[in-house]
Amino acid sequence: MKLPALHTVLSPALLHLYDLNNTIVVIIDVFRATSTIATALYNGAEKVIPVDSVAQCIAIGNATPNSITAGERDGKVIEGLQYGNSPGDYPASFIKGKTLVLTTTNGTKMLHMALNNGAAEIITGSFPNLSAVANYLIQQKKQVILGCSAWKDKFNLEDTLFAGAVIQQIAPHFHIHCDSSLMAAEMYAMHQNNMHQFIRKTTHWHRLAAYGLEKDLEYCVTPDVANILPIYKNGALQIG
Amino acid sequence: MKLPALHTVLSPALLHLYDLNNTIVVIIDVFRATSTIATALYNGAEKVIPVDSVAQCIAIGNATPNSITAGERDGKVIEGLQYGNSPGDYPASFIKGKTLVLTTTNGTKMLHMALNNGAAEIITGSFPNLSAVANYLIQQKKQVILGCSAWKDKFNLEDTLFAGAVIQQIAPHFHIHCDSSLMAAEMYAMHQNNMHQFIRKTTHWHRLAAYGLEKDLEYCVTPDVANILPIYKNGALQIG
Numbered sequence: 001m002k003l004p005a006l007h008t009v010l011s012p013a014l015l016h017l018y019d020l021n022n023t024i025v026v027i028i029d030v031f032r033a034t035s036t037i038a039t040a041l042y043n044g045a046e047k048v049i050p051v052d053s054v055a056q057c058i059a060i061g062n063a064t065p066n067s068i069t070a071g072e073r074d075g076k077v078i079e080g081l082q083y084g085n086s087p088g089d090y091p092a093s094f095i096k097g098k099t100l101v102l103t104t105t106n107g108t109k110m111l112h113m114a115l116n117n118g119a120a121e122i123i124t125g126s127f128p129n130l131s132a133v134a135n136y137l138i139q140q141k142k143q144v145i146l147g148c149s150a151w152k153d154k155f156n157l158e159d160t161l162f163a164g165a166v167i168q169q170i171a172p173h174f175h176i177h178c179d180s181s182l183m184a185a186e187m188y189a190m191h192q193n194n195m196h197q198f199i200r201k202t203t204h205w206h207r208l209a210a211y212g213l214e215k216d217l218e219y220c221v222t223p224d225v226a227n228i229l230p231i232y233k234n235g236a237l238q239i240g
Numbered sequence: 241m242k243l244p245a246l247h248t249v250l251s252p253a254l255l256h257l258y259d260l261n262n263t264i265v266v267i268i269d270v271f272r273a274t275s276t277i278a279t280a281l282y283n284g285a286e287k288v289i290p291v292d293s294v295a296q297c298i299a300i301g302n303a304t305p306n307s308i309t310a311g312e313r314d315g316k317v318i319e320g321l322q323y324g325n326s327p328g329d330y331p332a333s334f335i336k337g338k339t340l341v342l343t344t345t346n347g348t349k350m351l352h353m354a355l356n357n358g359a360a361e362i363i364t365g366s367f368p369n370l371s372a373v374a375n376y377l378i379q380q381k382k383q384v385i386l387g388c389s390a391w392k393d394k395f396n397l398e399d400t401l402f403a404g405a406v407i408q409q410i411a412p413h414f415h416i417h418c419d420s421s422l423m424a425a426e427m428y429a430m431h432q433n434n435m436h437q438f439i440r441k442t443t444h445w446h447r448l449a450a451y452g453l454e455k456d457l458e459y460c461v462t463p464d465v466a467n468i469l470p471i472y473k474n475g476a477l478q479i480g
Contacts, residue, residue, distance in 0.1 A: 013257075014393065014395070153254060154254065155419055155423070157419040157422065160419075160423070179394075179395055179396045182441060201422060204419075206417070
């Protein structure tokens with residue numbers, strides 16, 4: 001049997017180079033959008049609506065019953081919105097049954113690009129829901145793109161390491177002939193046992209830790225602590 | 241003293257994200273353009289003119305005394321041109337004193353983008369001239385972009401590994417705060433002692449080895465066998 005192909009895309013700026021037909025695209029934004037999405041849904045949020053502008057966030061928040069709006073810039077809640085981007089902001093006692101309208105820059109950009117380029121299906125991935133993503137991809141037996149959201153189109157390591165973690169779990173089920181995937185798998189294999197040390201060397205650890213977010217970031221590289229599968233349908237992410 | 245910044249750019253499609261002002265850009269196209277450029281100049285070519293189309297290659301070849309035209313597609317010399325892209329095609333007995341007009345796709349694209357984006361200086365790098373590149377960058381004390389030419393904008397490992405090799409030699413002289421550079425340096429450190437085995441796992445090894453080019457490719461990952469510095473001036477690369 002011919003195995004489906006798997007590719008890793010290291011930046012939204014490279015997504016157009018790949019054919020998304022009949023392909024599941026995994027949106028990866030480890031620090032912190034897709035980690036927060038997994039956590040909010042795991043803790044009982046009804047759905048998460050990812051949007052790319054503050055104005056849209058407010059408008060959709062106003063139009064949606066039992067919703068909250070969230071988004072950060074430079075480590076602070078954006079004026080006009082109610083909550084932040086931290087997964088720690090969304091315990092079950094707060095988020096259960098609510099709709100989270102979340103502004104993110106990189107993750108939402110990648111998601112909308114995947115939609116516009118004809119992805120057959122879109123899910124979101126992060127260390128907190130690593131195994132749920134891996135198991136789903138194995139079951140579906142479809143082509144896969146692991147889509148790293150990067151940072152304003154620049155390569156980042158945290159998204160790449162997550163792609164590598166997925167590949168480590170699912171490689172025997174796919175045909176992988178892609179230098180990005182080979183690199184991601186090797187980087188993850190090298191650091192899977194010292195992730196909490198290594199991740200401190202990355203650019204966005206430094207940027208976000210300066211806002212006092214170290215505990216958040218450690219959570220965001222911890223596997224399977226919010227192990228559900230967010231699937232994108234009708235403009236929102238819900239547990240699949 | 242503040243050290244100059246160094247960044248690694250993993251694809252021409254990401255070059256626009258970086259400021260090239262006052263920056264030396266190292267064009268990297270390991271398989272095989274920049275390896276062949278280093279080799280031809282090391283063996284006495286007067287200069288190498290990189291062009292991006294076959295028509296331009298023929299026109300410049302016709303207009304340039306004592307020149308030869310070269311370029312390959314799918315492992316064969318392109319119709320209308322005289323020689324191939326292999327560094328082995330350019331021993332001193334043949335190339336000494338001649339001008340090599342070379343068509344390449346990825347390397348020339350990256351070079352022209354660097355020019356158009358205002359790079360202060362452009363040089364070319366490959367394993368055969370690794371130390372010449374590293375020593376020059378240390379001496380110049382300017383900002384550096386290590387520009388991987390990639391393959392039709394897709395990330396490749398051979399260019400990334402060369403960026404890592406340069407970083408390993410020059411890191412103490414630069415301020416490096418860039419996930420692409422950190423990844424490149426780690427991938428090279430992991431494989432520098434098994435390069436000839438590891439490189440066989442990459443996408444373009446497979447593509448090119450299928451044309452019978454294995455010896456060529458092994459040469460292209462051998463450090464310092466054509467250790468000169470090609471500098472781009474007035475449309476051509478010459479030894480600096």
